[in-house]
Amino acid sequence: MNKADLLDRYVGSPIYGMAPEHRLAIVLVAATVMAAGILLLGARRQHPPAVRIVERYRALPSLYRFAAWLLAIVSAMNLGMGLGRLAGPGTWLIAVGIAEAAILRRLLTGRSWRWPLASVTVVALTVNLGLAVAGITVDQVGFLTALLEATVLAVVLRTVEGGRLRRLAASIVVVGAVGFTTLASWGGAVVAGLGGEKLGETPLPGVLLPKGTNRPPTPREQELADRFWRDTAAAIARYEDVAVAAADGYLVEAIVGSEFHAENPRYKSDGILLDPARPETLVYEETPDGPVLLGAMYEMEEIGDEGPMFAGPITVWHAHDHICFGVLPPAITGFESPLGACPLLSVSFPVTNEMMHVWTIPGVDDPYTELDEEVLDTYLEHRRTGP
Amino acid sequence: MDASHPSLDGPVAVASLLLFVQGAIAVALASEAVGAAIAFGGAPAPGAILTVAGAVATLVLAGRVRGHRRSTRRWILAFEIGWIVLAAVDLLLATFLADRGLTPVGFAVRMALPGAIIWSLRRPAAKVAFGIGEAADGQTEFPDRAQVPA
Numbered sequence: 281m282n283k284a285d286l287l288d289r290y291v292g293s294p295i296y297g298m299a300p301e302h303r304l305a306i307v308l309v310a311a312t313v314m315a316a317g318i319l320l321l322g323a324r325r326q327h328p329p330a331v332r333i334v335e336r337y338r339a340l341p342s343l344y345r346f347a348a349w350l351l352a353i354v355s356a357m358n359l360g361m362g363l364g365r366l367a368g369p370g371t372w373l374i375a376v377g378i379a380e381a382a383i384l385r386r387l388l389t390g391r392s393w394r395w396p397l398a399s400v401t402v403v404a405l406t407v408n409l410g411l412a413v414a415g416i417t418v419d420q421v422g423f424l425t426a427l428l429e430a431t432v433l434a435v436v437l438r439t440v441e442g443g444r445l446r447r448l449a450a451s452i453v454v455v456g457a458v459g460f461t462t463l464a465s466w467g468g469a470v471v472a473g474l475g476g477e478k479l480g481e482t483p484l485p486g487v488l489l490p491k492g493t494n495r496p497p498t499p500r501e502q503e504l505a506d507r508f509w510r511d512t513a514a515a516i517a518r519y520e521d522v523a524v525a526a527a528d529g530y531l532v533e534a535i536v537g538s539e540f541h542a543e544n545p546r547y548k549s550d551g552i553l554l555d556p557a558r559p560e561t562l563v564y565e566e567t568p569d570g571p572v573l574l575g576a577m578y579e580m581e582e583i584g585d586e587g588p589m590f591a592g593p594i595t596v597w598h599a600h601d602h603i604c605f606g607v608l609p610p611a612i613t614g615f616e617s618p619l620g621a622c623p624l625l626s627v628s629f630p631v632t633n634e635m636m637h638v639w640t641i642p643g644v645d646d647p648y649t650e651l652d653e654e655v656l657d658t659y660l661e662h663r664r665t666g667p
Numbered sequence: 668m669d670a671s672h673p674s675l676d677g678p679v680a681v682a683s684l685l686l687f688v689q690g691a692i693a694v695a696l697a698s699e700a701v702g703a704a705i706a707f708g709g710a711p712a713p714g715a716i717l718t719v720a721g722a723v724a725t726l727v728l729a730g731r732v733r734g735h736r737r738s739t740r741r742w743i744l745a746f747e748i749g750w751i752v753l754a755a756v757d758l759l760l761a762t763f764l765a766d767r768g769l770t771p772v773g774f775a776v777r778m779a780l781p782g783a784i785i786w787s788l789r790r791p792a793a794k795v796a797f798g799i800g801e802a803a804d805g806q807t808e809f810p811d812r813a814q815v816p817a
Contacts, residue, residue, distance in 0.1 A: 286765050296770050341675035343684060420771045427772065431688050438684060439675060451687070458691040459698060537707065583764065602770075604703070606714050613714055614703025619692055620773020622757070623700035624721055625714035630761040 286584050287631060290488035291480075292601050294417040295469040295618050302421040305360025312356040336388045347435040348387055350428050351397075355380035357425040358404070369416065372407045376400060394436045401433045401457070408461060412468035417482075423618050426461040433457055465618045477649040479596060486615035488599040488631065490586070497592050505591035508556070509647050512576055513640040515556035520573045522564070530562055535571045539651065540564045554578055554588070563637070567660060574651065575639035587634040595648055597634040605629055679732065679796050682787035686729035686743065689780055693722035740788055740797050747781035754778050 322330030337345060355377045362373030379400045386393040408426055411418055418426070437450035466485070473484035479492035497505070519525040522532045530542045541561050548560045559576035580587050580597070587597030604622035606613040613626045622628045639647040643655045697719040704715035728746065731739045754769065754777035761767045769777065787793060 287767060298771065341680070342677055343675045343680050346681055346684070424772050424775060427692075427775070430691070431684075434684055434688055434691075438687060454687070455691040455694050458688070459695045462695040462699070606712060608713060611712070612707055613712055614700065614707060616770075616773075617696055617699050618770075618772060619696055620770045620776050621696055621754075623696070623703070623712070623714040624717040624753075627760055628757045630765040630767050 287488075287601070289490060289586075290599065290601075290631075291483065291491055292488045293469050293473055293483055293485040294419045295423075295465060295485045296602055296616070297419060298421050299364075299419045301364035302361050302419060304364045305357045305421050305425075308356040308360040309353055312352050316352070333388060336390070340387070343435055343439065344387065347432050348384060350432045350435075351380050351384040351387065354425050354428045354432065355384060357421065357428075361422060361425070368414075369407060369411055372403075372410075376404045376407065379403075397432060398436055401429050404429050405457060405460060405464075408464045412464040412471065415468060415471035417469045417472045418465045418618075420618070423461070423465050426465075427458065430454060430457045430461060462617065462619060469618075475650075477596065477598070479593060483598070485618075486600050486602055488601050489596065490598075494593050497594050501592035501594060505594040505648065508554075508591065508595075509638060509640070511556040512559065512638045516559060516562065516573065516576050516640060519562055522571050525562060532562075532564070532571070535564045536566050538565055539574065540566060540571070541577065548579060549581060551581070553580070554590070559638075561635075563639075565656070565660065567664075569664065572660065572663065574641055574656070575637060575647070577635050577637050579636075580634045583631055583633045585634065587636055594646075595636060597636045599634045600632045601630060603629045603632060677796065678787040678790040678793040679735070682743075682784050682793065683729060683732045685780060685784045685787065686725065686732055689776075689784070690722065690726035690729045692776055692780075693718075693725045697722040735797050737797050737799065740793075740799075744785060744788060747785050750781040751778055754781075 319330050319333055323334035337348060340348065358373045358377030358380065360377075362370040362375075362377060364370070365373075380397075383393050383397045383400060386396065404426070408418060408422070411422075434454045437454055438447070440446060440450045469485045473482050473487070475481070476483040476487075476489070478494045479490065480494045481489065483489045519528075519530070522530075522535070525532050525542065529544045529546045531544070532542045535542065541563055543561050544559075547558045550558065552558055556576075560579040561577040563574045563577060564571040565574055578587075583599075587595075589595050589597065600615075602616035604613045604616055604626040605611075605628075606623070606626045608625050613623050616622050616628045636648060637651070639651050641656070641659045643659060644652065645655075697715070700715035700718040704712040724746070728739065728743050732743060754773070757773075757777075758769055761769065768774065788797075
């Protein structure tokens with residue numbers, strides 16, 4: 281498969297991408313930069329309005345000139361995003377964009393601009409929070425806009441007059457603004473992606489689903505899914521004993537935490553697919569009474585290979601993107617931040633091979649999707665207290 | 668604040684601000700790293716601890732840059748080059764595996780921002796401020812170290 285086509289086959293969380301309706305924001309930023317160029321040209325040709333604006337700009341100290349550029353860009357981005365989605369949050373974004381343009385005008389004309397800017401930034405951050413609560417994912421364009429707004433806020437707050445405590449408080453506000461924006465971004469993405477496991481749904485951050493449209497399964501597909509589940513449950517029951525799993529090559533020496541994935545390196549490269557007797561990975565839960573087997577995970581060997589949906593919309597495979605893989609020690613360390621980085625000593629994998637879980641514990645409505653935490657808790661409680 | 672205040676003007680002022688923003692971003696990344704380490708492994712992993720240390724180092728450097736010490740400038744330049752190298756590793760991996768680049772914010776935070784800091788500190792006026800170069804007329808353009816606020 282052509283590598284460039286690989287990711288086009290999937291739907292991922294918007295937190296790592298750009299919503300199509302935000303393309304106008306990019307166009308407006310480009311137009312803003314061109315307008316600045318035209319202004320400079322006009323000043324060189326001694327057109328009085330252009331001369332006035334450029335002279336005022338050049339009279340500003342470096343930090344305020346930097347702030348002027350940022351204000352122009354974020355104003356264009358907010359206007360572009362707002363015009364791209366006129367219903368709901370679009371109105372707020374347009375209002376913020378117009379306010380930021382007005383503040384830029386105040387900056388260039390020597391009027392008070394710092395506290396109006398701080399106020400508008402608070403409104404902008406509140407809009408971000410509202411989007412998160414409403415389950416609207418802030419995409420990369422929105423997140424970049426918020427970061428640039430936090431940077432302009434830093435210009436205002438870091439140059440505040442006063443003692444050390446006041447300056448420290450101002451610094452904490454800026455650090456908090458960046459952290460708050462990041463948290464809101466995650467929150468919106470998680471709310472939007474919760475339960476997104478079927479074709480046509482929005483997945484959680486870090487999950488890729490094949491493009492397609494969901495539909496009810498046929499009776500034959502349901503029968504195939506049920507049979508495969510029974511076969512898997514029967515075949516892996518012996519791996520409740522981790523010693524048996526270890527003897528067959530599963531890496532069960534250090535089972536920690538919830539839904540620990542114990543791989544079998546031999547089965548991951550044996551060329552055999554969907555064999556209940558040889559699943560590539562077993563999934564365990566760490567408990568005070570020892571590891572508890574939750575199910576199996578089947579995997580495609582190569583990145584880009586499509587998992588066979590043998591039972592139609594029931595058996596949907598998924599891949600992961602923007603996954604952080606630590607090098608010391610080798611382990612998954614999380615998902616890439618919307619800020620675009622993984623923890624130190626980790627690298628970001630853009631895409632993994634496809635995989636499919638089969639949960640074998642009793643009480644699971646759909647054993648091929650995400651494990652329900654309530655069902656898991658009930659099962660573990662039942663095991664703890666006995667029949 | 669008086670717009671002619673020395674803390675507002677010059678590439679060092681811009682570098683100081685950008686470093687501070689980078690520090691704020693590093694704090695957010697460190698918080699995520701610690702949270703993820705606990706969620707995935709039950710305890711902070713070495714990488715998460717290093718990320719926290721990196722965030723602290725960034726904020727310390729942001730606070731010290733206006734002291735105009737040459738050693739601080741060297742540390743900052745090395746630090747920023749490190750950011751860019753790590754980003755280049757992820758970029759190579761993404762290109763090799765999926766013909767993709769960094770995300771737009773990832774590019775801005777991990778390449779453009781460190782690049783802007785390096786550019787600011789390598790400007791002739793910044794070198795003069797750190798006592799490395801001289802202005803064209805042989806005079807230093809900025810107040811000497813004793814006058815620069817901490």
